[in-house]
Amino acid sequence: MRRSVFIDGGAGTTGLEIVERLAGRADIDLVTLADDRRKDPAARRAALNDADFVILCLPDDAARESVALIDNDRTRVIDASTAHRTADGWAYGFPELEPSQAGIIAEAARVTNPGCYPTGFLALVRPLVRAGLIPVDWTLSVNAVSGYSGGGRQMIEAYEGGGETSAWRGYALGLDHKHVAEMQRHARLEHPPIFTPAVVQTLRGMVVEVPLPLHAMPRRPGLDAVRETLAAAYEGSRIVRVLDDEPALIRIEDDAGTDRLTLRVLGNADRGHARLVATLDNLGKGAAGAAVQNLNVMAGFDPAAGLVL
Ligand SMILES: NC(=O)C1=CN([C@@H]2O[C@H](COP(=O)(O)OP(=O)(O)OC[C@H]3O[C@@H](n4cnc5c(N)ncnc54)[C@H](OP(=O)(O)O)[C@@H]3O)[C@@H](O)[C@H]2O)C=CC1
Numbered sequence: 090m091r092r093s094v095f096i097d098g099g100a101g102t103t104g105l106e107i108v109e110r111l112a113g114r115a116d117i118d119l120v121t122l123a124d125d126r127r128k129d130p131a132a133r134r135a136a137l138n139d140a141d142f143v144i145l146c147l148p149d150d151a152a153r154e155s156v157a158l159i160d161n162d163r164t165r166v167i168d169a170s171t172a173h174r175t176a177d178g179w180a181y182g183f184p185e186l187e188p189s190q191a192g193i194i195a196e197a198a199r200v201t202n203p204g205c206y207p208t209g210f211l212a213l214v215r216p217l218v219r220a221g222l223i224p225v226d227w228t229l230s231v232n233a234v235s236g237y238s239g240g241g242r243q244m245i246e247a248y249e250g251g252g253e254t255s256a257w258r259g260y261a262l263g264l265d266h267k268h269v270a271e272m273q274r275h276a277r278l279e280h281p282p283i284f285t286p287a288v289v290q291t292l293r294g295m296v297v298e299v300p301l302p303l304h305a306m307p308r309r310p311g312l313d314a315v316r317e318t319l320a321a322a323y324e325g326s327r328i329v330r331v332l333d334d335e336p337a338l339i340r341i342e343d344d345a346g347t348d349r350l351t352l353r354v355l356g357n358a359d360r361g362h363a364r365l366v367a368t369l370d371n372l373g374k375g376a377a378g379a380a381v382q383n384l385n386v387m388a389g390f391d392p393a394a395g396l397v398l
C-alpha cells in the first residue's frame with residue numbers, strides 16, 4: 090500500500106538526505122514544499138494534515154510548531170529534532186534498543202528520532218545496563234567526535250566557507266550538552282554521563298567512545314563477556330553490527346556514507362580496561378537513516394528498505 094510522506098524541512102541537511110533515500114520508492118508518495126512556500130505556516134499546515142506520515146527535519150521550535158499545526162488524528166509523526174526526545178507521549182525511535190521497541194514504534198503516532206551521539210552511546214551501554222554489567226549508579230564518560238555536518242547548514246557553511254579552520258574543536262565544555270538528559274534517561278542511569286563532544290574537519294561520520302574500568306566494577310566482567318552481551322543484543326540486525334576484529338585503527342570515515350552502526354569492544358584484558366567504540370554517520374543512523382528506518386517500521390515496510398548498508 091502506498092503512503093504519502095511529507096518532509097517538513099526538506100531543504101535542510103537532514104531533510105535532503107531523507108529525500109535522497111525515499112525518492113523513487115514505489116511504496117511512497119514523497120511531498121516537499123517549494124522554496125517560496127517551505128516556511129509558510131498555511132502551506133505547512135495543509136501538507137502536514139494531508140500526509141500519512143510527516144518527518145520533521147527542523148530546528149526544535151519549528152518542530153514543536155509543526156506538531157501543533159496537526160489537527161487530525163491520522164497523520165503520524167517522526168521528529169528528527171531534539172524537541173521530543175525525553176517527552177511523554179513520544180516513542181523513542183531506536184528499534185534495536187530493546188526487544189519490544191520495534192513493536193512500540195510500529196504502533197506509535199508520535200516517534201522521536203534519537204540524537205546522533207546518543208545513538209552510539211545507547212547502543213553501547215543499554216544492553217550492559219540491562220544485563221547488570223554496568224551498575225545503574227555508575228557515572229559513565231562519553232568521548233565523541235563528529236563531522237561538521239552534525240551542526241547543519243550553518244556549520245557546514247562555516248567550515249566550507251573558511252570561517253572555521255580548526256582541525257579539532259572541543260565544545261560543551263560546561264558538560265551541559267543537550268544530549269546528556271537523553272543519554273541518561275534512555276540508558277536508565279541514575280547519574281548523567283560526562284559527555285565530551287568535538288567537531289573535526291570532515292563533513293560526516295562520528296566516533297562515540299565509552300571507556301570502562303572493568304577491573305573496578307562490581308561484576309568485573311571481562312572484555313569477552315561485554316562483547317558477547319552486545320553481540321547477543323543485536324543478533325540478526327542488518328543495521329547494528331558488533332565486530333570482534335582487532336583493528337589497528339578506527340577512522341571516523343569507517344561508516345560515513347552508510348546507515349550502519351558498528352560497535353566494538355576493544356581494550357586491555359590484562360588490565361581490565363575496556364574501550365567501547367561506536368562508529369556511524371551522523372546523517373545516517375544518526376539522523377536520516379534512523380528516520381527512514383522508523384518510517385519503515387511504522388508503515389510495515391521492510392525495516393531496511395532504502396537504507397545504505
Ligand atoms: N545534522 C545532523 O547530523 C543531525 C541533525 N539532527 C536534527 O535534525 C534537525 C534538522 O537539522 P539539520 O538538517 O542539520 O539542520 P539544517 O539547518 O541544515 O536544516 C534545517 C532546515 O529547516 C528549515 N527551517 C528553519 N525554520 C523553519 C520553519 N519555521 N519552517 C520551515 N522550515 C524551517 C531551514 O531553512 P533555512 O536554512 O532557510 O533557515 C533548513 O532548511 C535539527 O533539529 C537537528 O538537531 C539530528 C541528528 C543529526
Ligand SMILES: CC(=O)N[C@@H](CCC(=O)OP(=O)(O)O)C(=O)O
Nearest residue numbers: 169170171204205235239240288
Ligand atoms: C557537530 C554538532 O554540532 N552536532 C550537534 C548535534 C547534532 C544534532 O543536530 O543534534 P541532534 O541529534 O540532537 O539533532 C550538537 O552537538 O549540537
